[in-house]
Amino acid sequence: MTAVPHLQIKNLRAKIEDKEILKGLTLEIKGGEVHAIMGPNGTGKSTLASTLMGHPKYEVTEGEVILNGENLLEMEVDERARAGLFLAMQYPSEISGVTNSDFLRSAINARRGEGNEISLMKFIRELDKKMKTLEMDESFAHRYLNEGFSGGEKKRNEILQMMMLEPKICILDEIDSGLDIDALKVVANGVNEMRSPERGFLIITHYQRLLNYIKPDFVHVMMQGRIVKSGGPELAERLEAEGYDWIKEELGIVDETVNANV
């Protein structure tokens, strides 16, 4: 519990069907750090998130991902989650007939293991508290998981799960898309509440806007399935002001998407 988490991604290559999307990506995230990955559409940002989580559609062809000394790529999706990885998804599934609270309790208990289940009272207390932070109505606990939720409700629900599961490495995949400014502040509030030396964040976004509310320590730009530039928060501000063209020019990139022949 006390170990500072450490995620190492080394020269990661991944494909979907026969199309290579990640083309040698290297990144290191430690507890206490907030990394932001920015980049135009089609550069492989969401693929990185899904590949790390182990989505069955993506096949890793090369490279390593190590979480606290363990080979993440050899683990099943659920094992990765139990090892401390969390992905707040861009398009979470709707699961009919499974209530939010039953699901959350199953997930928490899966992590805690048999014989060490969370008490119902403690669970309800925690859930109430976190739903309050996220300004979610009590009825959410008893609704079927994401079924009929609006886009914004789904995003809040992802953050609620993250807060309840207390992962070591949190990946947020375009958590800001489809959120109005008030909802964005609420979500950012939840994330900021979780920042700690025992937890690292990887925030994937198109827009600098989110980073006004969640201050990153590192900003990376992704193009052609790789990180092509890294810097501090000032990099995000320059991208907001000037767009991506200056980077493309600087690096001699014409087509920034993963379709480019490199």
Added chain:
Amino acid sequence: MSVDVQLRFDREAITEFSKANREPAWFLEKRLAGLKAAGELPLPALEKTKIDKWNIDQFEPFQTSASVSAATELDDVVKAQIDANAVKSLIVQKNASAVFHAAADELKSKGVIFTDLATALREHGDLVQKYLLNVVAYDEHKLTALHTAVVNGGVFLYVPKNVELDVPLQAVFEVAGDNALLCPHVLIVAEANSKVTYVDTYVSGEGRNMVANSIVEVYVGPGASVQVASVRSLSKDVHDYTFRRATVDRDGKMEWILGEMNDGNTVANNTTILKGTASSAETKTVSVGTGDQRQNLTSQVQHIGTHSESDMVSKAVMTGEATTILNGITKIEKGAEKANGEQAENILMLSEKARGDANPILLIDEDDVKAGHAASVGRVSEESIYYLMSRGIDRQEAERLIILGFLEPVVAEIPIDEVKNRLRQALERKLG
């Protein structure tokens, strides 16, 4: 009946059983008419299911068991279905014997009759005669005729007008032993503006080559409200045939909640006839197909009254090499103006070798109506499994949650916690 197969019962055996139970003469006549018709009539025609090789009539129909004086002495398979220490109104039948009966004091003071069929025939013969085998005719096909010939128990529930019962009445039917037959006839009469809930469960003990052949008839009087919940969990050694039918008078309401959890071959037809103006029916069915069982499950509503409304929802999960044919039939007769009939059949396939057919059928002879149907056959989505696994839940548990979740919107509708829990247990058992 094929000529080369010898039956294990005859006129004499039927007559003897009837006399032993001191049945009225008209009922014995009906039995013998049934026996004759059974030899002449064909099996019912079923959509996409052939049952001529199933066990139709190879049984010993009148196996008896001793009755018990306390619910705690009942067989374990029965006790699992009840709260043995808090029994209020309960009838238990094992093969051809009514083995236990309890009725809450409230029933007597309100004029409610809740008794096994043999007792009802002796003590309320005229009342029974007025209703029995009127909604379902004894000579519809070989199975109803055979049922009439060898009926070996059942329940008579009569609720006088304006009487409302809050606590559900319960029956448990058990079949056990080689070649045993369970052949109950359940007759429910709810007079005007009455309200009642009846719950039954069908279970089996050890034995091979068993048969269940049941008929349920329900009369819903004007403004009356009847809820019937039935959970069947018979073993693979039982072939089960059920015909349930309700007729609903004006402003009456019929609600069926059905858990088809058998492990063996099953034919079930559930029909509601909406005769009266503004009568209504709801039918909710869940089923899990396992092993190599064959099931033909039909939900049917016939709209006759104007402004009548119906809603049918059937959900089935298919595993192993099982086959389930799920038929939904909404029939709206000429003159049933402003009728509204909705139905949905959804099947979740868990195995390549299983087969699930959803057949929505709308038969509409009136212009001024609303009717709709929705049917789907699908698999558990890998995307959904991935989502649950990404929160630390293992694959097996993720699948279990998704499958139970698929059935839950129907299960959750069951208003009686005991039945709900019983059905959930049956689901968990069948889904392993």
